[in-house]
Amino acid sequence: MKHKKRWLSAALLGAVMCSLLTGCGGGNDETAQAETAGEDGLTHLSLQLSWLPQGEFMGYYVAQSKGYYEDEGLEVEILPGSSDVSPAEQVENGVVQLGNGFYTDILSYREADYDLINVAQWYQDSPLYLVSKKSAGINSPADLKGKRIGSWFGGQQYEIYALLGKYGIDRDNDVEWVQQDFTMDAFYNDQLDAASAMSYNEYHLVLDNGYSADDLNVINMNDEGVNMYEDCLFVDREWAEANSDTLTAFIRATVKGWRDACADPEEAGQICWDAGQSVSLQHQIDMCTEAAKAVCPEDIGPDKIGWIDPEEAQKTIDLGCEYTLLNEKVDYTESVDTSYWEAAVAE
Amino acid sequence: MKARTQTLRWRMLSVLLPVAFLVLIIALLQTKAIHQIFGFTTAQLPLPTQICTQFARNLDKIVENGWTTVSVALLGLILGSFLGFLSAAIASVKPRIFQGMLPLLVAINSISVVAMAPIMNRWFESSFCAKAAVVTIACIGAMSVNAYKGMNDLPVFSRDLMYSYAASDSVQFFFLQLPNCLPRLFVGLRTNVVTAMISAIISEFFSTESQGLGYMIKTSLKIGNQKVLGWAYIIAAAAVSIFIYFVITLIERRALKERSR
Numbered sequence: 001m002k003h004k005k006r007w008l009s010a011a012l013l014g015a016v017m018c019s020l021l022t023g024c025g026g027g028n029d030e031t032a033q034a035e036t037a038g039e040d041g042l043t044h045l046s047l048q049l050s051w052l053p054q055g056e057f058m059g060y061y062v063a064q065s066k067g068y069y070e071d072e073g074l075e076v077e078i079l080p081g082s083s084d085v086s087p088a089e090q091v092e093n094g095v096v097q098l099g100n101g102f103y104t105d106i107l108s109y110r111e112a113d114y115d116l117i118n119v120a121q122w123y124q125d126s127p128l129y130l131v132s133k134k135s136a137g138i139n140s141p142a143d144l145k146g147k148r149i150g151s152w153f154g155g156q157q158y159e160i161y162a163l164l165g166k167y168g169i170d171r172d173n174d175v176e177w178v179q180q181d182f183t184m185d186a187f188y189n190d191q192l193d194a195a196s197a198m199s200y201n202e203y204h205l206v207l208d209n210g211y212s213a214d215d216l217n218v219i220n221m222n223d224e225g226v227n228m229y230e231d232c233l234f235v236d237r238e239w240a241e242a243n244s245d246t247l248t249a250f251i252r253a254t255v256k257g258w259r260d261a262c263a264d265p266e267e268a269g270q271i272c273w274d275a276g277q278s279v280s281l282q283h284q285i286d287m288c289t290e291a292a293k294a295v296c297p298e299d300i301g302p303d304k305i306g307w308i309d310p311e312e313a314q315k316t317i318d319l320g321c322e323y324t325l326l327n328e329k330v331d332y333t334e335s336v337d338t339s340y341w342e343a344a345v346a347e
Numbered sequence: 348m349k350a351r352t353q354t355l356r357w358r359m360l361s362v363l364l365p366v367a368f369l370v371l372i373i374a375l376l377q378t379k380a381i382h383q384i385f386g387f388t389t390a391q392l393p394l395p396t397q398i399c400t401q402f403a404r405n406l407d408k409i410v411e412n413g414w415t416t417v418s419v420a421l422l423g424l425i426l427g428s429f430l431g432f433l434s435a436a437i438a439s440v441k442p443r444i445f446q447g448m449l450p451l452l453v454a455i456n457s458i459s460v461v462a463m464a465p466i467m468n469r470w471f472e473s474s475f476c477a478k479a480a481v482v483t484i485a486c487i488g489a490m491s492v493n494a495y496k497g498m499n500d501l502p503v504f505s506r507d508l509m510y511s512y513a514a515s516d517s518v519q520f521f522f523l524q525l526p527n528c529l530p531r532l533f534v535g536l537r538t539n540v541v542t543a544m545i546s547a548i549i550s551e552f553f554s555t556e557s558q559g560l561g562y563m564i565k566t567s568l569k570i571g572n573q574k575v576l577g578w579a580y581i582i583a584a585a586a587v588s589i590f591i592y593f594v595i596t597l598i599e600r601r602a603l604k605e606r607s608r
Contacts, residue, residue, distance in 0.1 A: 154566075186555050
């Protein structure tokens with residue numbers, strides 16, 4: 001009798017656990033449905049960012065704070081990210097409808113059968129720098145041979161692989177790799193020679209820390225022609241097809257946000273600082289100023305914010321294939337759909 | 348005779364049951380039964396065959412990174428266990444000290460590796476030392492408490508017997524307390540194997556060095572099309588832990604047998 005009871009309770013416990021876990025399952029089997037407006041007349045959307053609320057994402061925050069989303073009948077919740085939250089997973093699992101992340105990241109997830117598409121490319125230029133102290137003697141990328149190079153290894157390393165490849169440096173044997181955390185301490189403490197730094201973030205941290213631009217050597221990926229597409233807006237393809245009007249409205253409002261932000265980075269910095277105080281107000285403003293340069297470079301201009309350049313997109317894939325990010329050389333059109341952006345900026 | 352066949356049967360069962368359970372889990376994974384129940388895609392939870400393929404394809408790298416982690420874990424395990432043992436020994440000779448030390452030990456034990464690893468990175472220039480330091484600190488507590496218990500949970504009247512011999516503190520320590528704590532010592536060691544591997548792997552998440560199982564797990568799981576490789580490294584980490592645990596159990600059996608003779 002006693003035994004029977006024990007078995008029974010074990011079986012019950014098992015059943016409860018199973019039903020609980022099934023409820024938590026992350027599957028996204030259901031076909032995408034159109035989002036509908038709530039009682040307040042607004043359609044609720046959530047957006048997963050790839051990092052903290054900072055100037056990197058100023059377009060969204062400016063659109064939010066200026067009410068551009070509401071004007072489009074949207075209520076948008078902007079979820080800050082961290083290094084351990086993958087926007088691609090969040091979108092795939094249906095936790096959020098919209099994701100912000102690197103185009104390179106989307107390409108890599110596509111190889112794992114996630115049908116995600118880039119619908120607006122915010123960063124036209126790569127903001128990634130390799131920064132070194134003058135004393136390290138890295139005056140050109142060729143000097144990286146034999147040096148210690150830092151990366152966060154969150155997908156940002158492939159541009160550096162491409163850079164090394166361009167200069168014939170063997171990334172497995174000719175250099176030493178250092179894992180960077182999200183401070184620049186390893187750089188200050190000479191635990192590495194060349195550190196990864198985003199033009200809008202870490203580079204300014206270094207400048208704020210008492211280094212002047214004259215003390216530093218900076219390698220710019222765009223100048224070297226090994227730039228790859230970074231932050232973009234992406235969604236699940238099926239969801240996009242079922243919600244084309246909503247998505248277009250969101251892009252329209254966000255493009256407006258980016259335009260305002262690029263025109264007035266100081267105001268954008270204040271807005272970002274109101275959204276998150278992970279860095280100082282001045283740093284937020286600096287971030288916005290630098291981000292504006294990459295989102296809205298002079299040769300592209302404010303009318304084309306969010307534009308996906310076919311050549312750049314294909315170049316990202318080609319470089320990705322050459323440098324172990326991707327296994328298959330595909331046509332960029334498979335992972336990109338510009339129609340929503342085109343509709344959004346048509347007027 | 349009957350008793351012997353029965354123990355033999357138990358022994359066989361104790362091996363067969365876990366193996367059968369493992370096979371069942373693998374079968375459930377391979378047939379995607381678990382995927383069906385929880386609604387996972389194979390991208391979220393790769394099939395055993397996929398993981399094995401990646402494992403085989405990257406074997407040399409897995410061995411190389413595995414060794415990095417094991418060397419850190421073993422060094423930390425030895426250092427931490429030694430320090431824990433030492434503190435227990437001091438405390439057994441001077442019990443008052445133990446009472447003062449206990450809160451400190453609890454405090455040290457409750458610092459999570461996630462908090463300790465970045466701090467150690469700033470303290471030590473070499474990332475190997477930083478990682479080993481994290482493991483060392485994580486291993487002190489369990490060994491200290493276990494060794495102390497072993498040294499002081501003595502057979503009834505054994506202290507009195509020693510007293511009647513007029514045995515000095517050191518004689519008592521070396522001939523009564525030390526042998527008595529041997530089984531507990533192994534309990535501490537076995538606990539620490541798992542602690543050491545986990546803390547070595549987690550501190551690799553934060554390390555500046557771009558090597559080790561923890562580093563590989565972290566970076567592969569971050570790249571969309573390399574997740575299966577991440578799983579292969581997770582399996583490797585588990586296998587290594589089990590192997591070291593097994594070795595310590597073997598030594599334990601040997602040592603305790605010698606002692607009972």
